[in-house]
Amino acid sequence: MTATPRSQFVEARTRAEQERTQQQRMAVHTVASNARDRTDFAALLAMLGLEDPAGVPVPxxxxxxxxxxxxxxxxxxxxxxxxxxxxxxxxxxxxxxxxxxxxxxxxxxxxxxxxxxxxxxxxxxxxxxxxxxxxxxxxxxxxxxxxxxxxxxxxxxxxxxxxxxxxxxxxxxxxxxxxxxxx
Known part of the structure; x- marks a missing residue:
């Protein structure tokens, strides 16, 4: 059975969303490792358009x-x-x-x-x-x-x-x- 264009689109969109989520996690981790304090962490995330996930400790x-x-x-x-x-x-x-x-x-x-x-x-x-x-x-x-x-x-x-x-x-x-x- 071959995949329909709709199912290919849904699979591609799901993969893209998973990659986007993974990139955001990596960006948050990078920001957390470079932020000097919680305020700096929040400001850096805001500049990148990322949300501040509660409970992420500053390293x-x-x-x-x-x-x-x-x-x-x-x-x-x-x-x-x-x-x-x-x-x-x-x-x-x-x-x-x-x-x-x-x-x-x-x-x-x-x-x-x-x-x-x-x-x-x-x-x-x-x-x-x-x-x-x-x-x-x-x-x-x-x-x-x-x-x-x-x-x-x-x-x-x-x-x-x-x-x-x-x-x-x-x-x-x-x-x-x-x-x-x-x-």
């Missing part, structure tokens, strides 16, 4: 970018001296304009790790393991103001905790929500 990478910018601002570090990535481990880096008393020829860096939280270490060669000066105790996602106090206290010699914190693992969606609540 950790976007939340981390905003959080790192806020911490950099609180610490007084230029955005160009920061970096972050979300791979097998989410991390952030801020170059500090401070020197280590133990290694005066080396700058200090402020580092965040989703498992360790914030810590200050001596900037070393990329092949060397950085020497940790101090860890910030408490929540893995503290307020930017708390991180700034930690940097100031450490620079003044008041915060020298070299004990690695034992933090319970946190789901990345929870980390993203905590960051969003602070920024």
């Amino acid at each position: 950790l990478s976007s939340r981390l970018a905003v959080y790192v910018d806020q911490v950099a601002s609180a610490v007084g570090v230029s955005a160009s001296a920061t970096g972050h990535e979300v791979t097998d481990t989410a991390t952030a880096y801020l170059a500090l304009d401070l020197r280590s008393a133990a290694r005066p020829g080396h700058d200090l860096m402020l580092v965040w790790d989703e498992h360790l939280g914030w810590y200050i270490a001596v900037e070393t060669n990329p092949t060397e393991t950085p020497a940790v000066v101090a860890y910030l105790d408490g929540d893995v996602v503290p307020s930017p103001a708390a991180v700034a106090r930690f940097v100031t206290d450490t620079a003044e010699g008041h915060h020298i905790s070299r004990f690695r914190p034992v933090l319970p693992p946190i789901e990345r969606t929870v980390l993203a929500d905590k960051m969003a609540a602070l920024c």
Whole structure:
């Protein structure tokens, strides 16, 4: 039995609608991975003529970018001296304009790790393991103001905790929500 022109049309239209829906999903996913916050996400979708599907979370990478910018601002570090990535481990880096008393020829860096939280270490060669000066105790996602106090206290010699914190693992969606609540 051969397909009639009407049935061919219906099949082609169904396929086209399925492809359109799939492209929209991919576009929403792309926007979600690039949006800095929920407002940015909604604005980008509106520019593309797409609807804001309720419940689509903004990914950790976007939340981390905003959080790192806020911490950099609180610490007084230029955005160009920061970096972050979300791979097998989410991390952030801020170059500090401070020197280590133990290694005066080396700058200090402020580092965040989703498992360790914030810590200050001596900037070393990329092949060397950085020497940790101090860890910030408490929540893995503290307020930017708390991180700034930690940097100031450490620079003044008041915060020298070299004990690695034992933090319970946190789901990345929870980390993203905590960051969003602070920024």
